[in-house]
Amino acid sequence: MTDGPGALHWRLHLDAAAAGSWNMALDHALAETLRVGTGVVRFYAWDPFTISFGRNEPARGLYDVAAAGREGLAFVRRPTGGRAVLHAHEVTYCVVAPVRTLGGVRAAYRRINEGLVEGLCALGVPAEVSAGGAALAPDAGPCFQLPAPGEVVLEARKLVGSAQVRVGQALLQHGSVILRGDQSPLTRLTGRGLDDPVPPATVEDAMGETMDPHRVAEALARGLRLALGGEWDEGSYLPGEMEAARRLQGERYGRETWTWRR
């Protein structure tokens, strides 16, 4: 059996904003190069603001790319499943750990989301884990329109959109905690969407004030630390992690053929 995530040595990174292709490449690289007995948590932002697609989500031909460019939006395709997300005013988290240590993909999802809820509640945001919802296919529309089972919600509206991929023996889960704004560019640029879309909940709506992303990230990190246990410290990326990230950005996440593969 497994020792649980409490047996891991976790490394925490609070990163600056970066391009979507780098963010996806680094998340993937951390999973690809994960060392036995360790886990990595990082928080980051997006510059420029970016629309990300799920690994298998149909996107080719669906978006007005020229209009998106005029709005300063970039596109990238994630390594993970799920559906489209506009990454703008948000705090993005990434957790990488051995899949068996987390008890499998579903147990990991639950445990990580519990950590995020812990952090949000400590901030004063009364978030909770969604009890119900449907299993949605990759072509079911933007990510934040509908919560899936086990997601982090605020008064039944989705607050955190998360997705996972298993890379060898490592599990990567990353997701977006929306600070402010809505996801309307996704429906505007595609003409898709539900007839009566429910906008995502936001941290700033719940708090009634402007929130410093760094403060939110630190609160989320404390929540994850409580939920996951183990030893934690802040550190630098390893040369092998950076090398893998540069390779993955060049070969996959920076390429149009990957972004528009479906």
Next chain:
Amino acid sequence: MSDIPADLLYTEEHEYLKATDHDGVYLVGITDYAQGELGDVVFVELPELGTSFDKMETFGTIEAVKAVSDLYCPVKGEVLEVNAGLDDDPSLVNSDPYGAGWMIRLKVADENDLKGLLDADAYEQHLGG
């Protein structure tokens, strides 16, 4: 308890190999344990016909709600057929993993490679049972 049919071969990554009526040709899919662990399957990406894969090379991906996992080819071989039924109804992987939820029909390059796979007892032990 997961269903582990006695007459199949297995990998530690939870794929199975099931014999067909044709020599050297096997159906490949994921086990009952794997589908249960993943949850509701919403998409299966399968290879082109005629593609050859080495042992444990990725032949596709499976997406369940939010989680994507690679699918590994248990032994070296060539894809003779893919299960087009999974395009329309990927949940067949959940409802009938060893039947209608099969993924590829594989012509195994060297049947000696099958000796490296797990039988049902060994797979059950691998699951901790």
